[in-house]
Every structure is written in structure tokens, then in C-alpha cells.
Amino acid sequence: MTLTIALPSKGRMKEDATAVFERAGLPVSAIGNDRSYRGRIEGVDGVEVAFLSASEIARELGAGAVDFGVTGEDLVRESLPRADERVEIAARLGFGHADVVVAVPDIWKDVDTMADLGDVAADFRARHGRRLTIATKYWRLTQNFFSTRHGIQLYRIVESLGATEGAPASGAADIIVDITSTGSTLTANHLRILSDGVILRSEACLVRARKPAHGDDPRIEALMAAVRAVC
Numbered sequence: 001m002t003l004t005i006a007l008p009s010k011g012r013m014k015e016d017a018t019a020v021f022e023r024a025g026l027p028v029s030a031i032g033n034d035r036s037y038r039g040r041i042e043g044v045d046g047v048e049v050a051f052l053s054a055s056e057i058a059r060e061l062g063a064g065a066v067d068f069g070v071t072g073e074d075l076v077r078e079s080l081p082r083a084d085e086r087v088e089i090a091a092r093l094g095f096g097h098a099d100v101v102v103a104v105p106d107i108w109k110d111v112d113t114m115a116d117l118g119d120v121a122a123d124f125r126a127r128h129g130r131r132l133t134i135a136t137k138y139w140r141l142t143q144n145f146f147s148t149r150h151g152i153q154l155y156r157i158v159e160s161l162g163a164t165e166g167a168p169a170s171g172a173a174d175i176i177v178d179i180t181s182t183g184s185t186l187t188a189n190h191l192r193i194l195s196d197g198v199i200l201r202s203e204a205c206l207v208r209a210r211k212p213a214h215g216d217d218p219r220i221e222a223l224m225a226a227v228r229a230v231c
């Protein structure tokens with residue numbers, strides 16, 4: 001069986017992902033030229049590399065279309081329901097750190113915790129004639145955190161695919177769920193993370209699709225061990 005490893009083709013994770021494989025003694029090279037979306041591991045037969053975007057890698061892992069992928073844990077948990085049944089986080093790679101957080105306008109002085117936010121959501125309609133709105137591209141993580149974890153049901157998600165931090169100021173939504181790394185975008189937009197508002201601490205991971213055929217394939221453990229040894 002040919003093993004397929006999906007690595008980021010672009011974006012912030014690309015260089016670091018190939019560097020990890022290099023350190024693990026698994027140097028990746030593109031087939032053809034640098035713009036190629038297929039590659040291989042030098043000196044290793046039976047392994048092919050597919051270069052995809054970080055979000056595609058999460059989806060392909062869920063579909064079992066690739067054996068391994070390097071992508072952010074946030075994208076894995078957002079793309080895949082019951083992610084742990086379908087994939088294994090084989091190694092945390094130490095780059096691509098970003099927290100998925102709940103942030104509210106600075107001027108909401110009385111709102112410091114999710115419980116406070118639950119109180120706001122409960123009487124939002126009475127006060128404003130509509131539900132509390134949350135701008136995010138992280139639908140699944142938001143619903144799990146608000147509804148399942150904190151029992152907050154009275155809200156509406158407004159899909160935001162970019163410039164999410166601008167949504168409260170523009171009136172597109174009341175609060176946001178988004179990723180932050182340095183915090184400077186939140187600060188610039190006068191937003192504040194709730195004290196218990198970190199939904200997920202994400203980083204780039206080596207992720208394995210759970211496939212029955214992996215059980216008796218010694219290359220699977222060997223590959224995970226090689227990567228773990230350098231992280």
C-alpha cells in the first residue's frame with residue numbers, strides 16, 4: 001500500500017512542516033518543479049506527498065483520503081465531527097500556535113466569564129429585540145463550547161470568513177470567536193478575551209487518519225516515531 005502524507009502547499013505552515021520532516025530524516029522533494037502538488041520522500045519508496053492547503057488537509061484526513069497530514073488542530077476539530085474517532089493526533093509539532101478564543105468588546109466591563117456572557121445572552125432579546133450574535137468561521141467549535149460546555153443556547157452565529165475582529169465595531173455581530181496568536185489584532189479592535197474564554201490551544205500537528213490497514217503496517221509507527229523524536 002502506498003502511504004500518502006499531506007503537507008501544507010502554502011501559507012504559514014509550509015516551511016515549518018517540511019523542516020520537521022527534514023529533521024526527522026525524511027527529506028521531502030517536489031516531483032517536477034517547485035509548483036508541483038505532488039512530492040516524495042527522498043530515499044523512501046511507497047510514500048507519496050500531496051501538497052494541499054491546511055484546511056483541505058483536515059478534510060482529507062477526515063475522509064481517509066490521506067494517511068497522514070500536517071495541519072492545525074483547530075482546523076481538524078472544526079472540520080471533523082467526533083474528530084478523535086476518525087483521526088489520531090500523532091505529534092504536536094511546536095509551531096503554528098494559535099488560540100481559538102471568545103472575545104467581547106472592551107466596553108462590556110461587567111462581562112468577564114462565560115457565565116457572565118450566558119447572563120447577557122439570556123436577556124439579550126428582552127433588551128435588544130434579537131439574539132446575541134457571534135461572528136466566526138469556527139461554527140462547530142463555537143456551538144460545542146457555548147451549547148454543550150456552557151449550556152448557552154440563546155445566540156446566533158454570523159458566518160465570517162475574514163476580518164472577524166472588525167465585526168463588533170461594524171455592527172455585523174456583538175462578539176467574536178477567532179484565533180489569536182500575539183493578541184495584537186484583538187487589542188487593535190478593542191476586544192478582550194473572556195477569562196475562561198479559550199476554546200482551544202491549537203498548534204500544527206502530525207495527524208494520522210485512523211484506517212484499519214495501518215494496524216499491521218510497521219511504516220506507520222516508524223514514521224510517527226521519527227517525527228516525535230525531533231519535536
Ligand SMILES: Nc1ncnc2c1ncn2[C@@H]1O[C@H](COP(=O)(O)OP(=O)(O)OP(=O)(O)O)[C@@H](O)[C@H]1O
Nearest residue numbers: 011012013053054055072074075096097098181202
Ligand atoms: N496568526 C495566525 N493567524 C491565522 N492562523 C494561524 C495563526 N497562527 C497560526 N495559525 C494556524 O495556521 C492554520 C491556518 O493556516 P493557513 O492560513 O496557512 O491555512 P488555510 O486556512 O488552509 O489557508 P486558506 O484559508 O488560504 O485555505 C490554522 O491551523 C491556524 O490555527
Ligand SMILES: O=P(O)(O)OC[C@H]1O[C@H](OP(=O)(O)OP(=O)(O)O)[C@H](O)[C@@H]1O
Nearest residue numbers: 162165178179180181182183184185186
Ligand atoms: O493575535 P494576532 O497575532 O494579531 O493574530 C491573529 C490574526 O491573524 C490571523 O489573520 P491573518 O491576517 O494572519 O490572516 P488570515 O486570517 O487570512 O489567516 C487571524 O485571522 C487573526 O485575525
